[in-house]
Amino acid sequence: MPNPFTLGVASGEPLPDGVILWTRLTGLSRPADVRWQVAEDDRFAKVIRQGVARAQPAWAHSVHVKVEGLRAATDYFYRFRSGGELSPAGRTRTAPGPTSTQPVRFAAANCQRFEHGWYTAYRHLADERPDVVFHLGDYIYEYARPAHGVRRVDPADETTTLAGYRARYASYRSDPDLRAAHAAAPWVPVWDDHEVMDNYHGRGDGSDRFLRRRAAAYQAYYEHMPLRVRPRDGGLQMYRRRTYGVIADFMALDVRQFRGPATMLGAEQEAWLVARLAATPVRWRVLVQPLFFTRRFVPGPAPNLRKESWDGQPEQRARLLAAVSQNLVVLSGDVHNAWAGDIVTSAGATVGAEFVGSAISSNPPVTDGPGVLAANPHLRYFDAHRGYLSGTASATDFRVAFRGVDHVDRRGAPVRTLAEFVTEGGGIRRVDV
Ligand SMILES: [Fe+2]
Secondary structure: OOOOOOOOEEEEEEEOOEEEEEEEOOOOOOOEEEEEEEEOOOOOOOEEEEEEEEEOHHHOOEEEEEEOOOOOOOEEEEEEEEOOEEOOOEEEEOOOOOOOOOOEEEEEEOOOOHHHOOOHHHHHHHHHOOOEEEEOOOOOOOOOOOOOOOOOOOOOOOOOOHHHHHHHHHHHOOOHHHHHHHHHOOEEEOOOOOOOOOOOOOOOOOOHHHHHHHHHHHHHHHHHOOOOOOOEOOEOOOOEEEEEOOOEEEEEOOOOOOOEOOEOOOHHHHHHHHHHHHHOOOOEEEEEOOOOOOOOOOOOOOOOOOOOOHHHOHHHHHHHHOOOOOOEEEEEOOOOOEEEEEEEOOOOOEEEEEEEOOOOOOOOOOOOHHHHHHHOOOEEEEEOOEEEEEEEEOOOOEEEEEEEEOOOOOOOOOEEEEEEEEEOOOOEEEOOO
């Protein structure tokens, strides 16, 4: 039997006492037993937890192991074994305990269209070994293979079926830099539209055809991510918080599944979020989500506001902002360029900061960044490199570095910090110059 661990290993959803371990076996048709181990050291001399999981064909031979009883804010190493074959080892890390004031080092990535470029940025992200990695959506793109691309994605057709989505995820995970990023740190991913279909909202057109497609896409997403919960009845519970001591409450949002004509989040998710925003005792309230949050007026012919972003739901955005007075941070993606700005209420109060990650590989649109900057005084930074966010939240401040590479059409680009910003809870200040 060839080594079945070709898609790599991953961990995610860190809590103070545990994480989820993930792998998916390839080349099998029958159920298989998979042994797993967690150790304190990367040579597995001190194995402190182990067990056996069952990889089932119905779940594409994916394995999601819930490990409990770990120490808080601690590095662990894990691996799998099946049929005499060993997986690569991964490094993970638990969250700190509820009263911890320890800073949290995080990275955020998004938008990784396979045909558009190499995942060099992920290699650099992996080298940073952050405490946690957030993925802000567009992990895959559902489109058919284009005539021209930096590399060839599988399958050739647009993905609409469970088999198609599974093959698309497997194609993306054939990239060793993406596998390295998963093996380097625990992930907390959120999805945007392309994990299912371009610009879909909620239940789409309501047809059985669309709902079957969405259920297939959600199942394949689960099968390839280290998530705590399984899909059920065609849905998947994605909004959740991951809390790091009294320093940061990372609130991962679902801007697709419950979206409707007058809501980005749906009533239940909004109520959950508003309650937590108002009541959380932690220093930083961090929204982990895909879409440009602050107002972005694009000069030129109408429409000047992008209705697909939060500018399409200004009332709901205002209700979220009414729940905070400061210390709000929003992490976003989607637009394939990097932005940073202040979050200002309609009453003129600066309550936080938004950091928009560019893209790991997806091509940027033709956009007039400087023109948009000039038309929006609260927006303070624009950059067109591919890259990711690298940040630290602490009791004193919240820092974000925009990390970028000069090219993705060939391998090997070095990474550098393009700009770095800091906030103490109101507006942002550039600190790299
Ligand atoms: Fe994207």
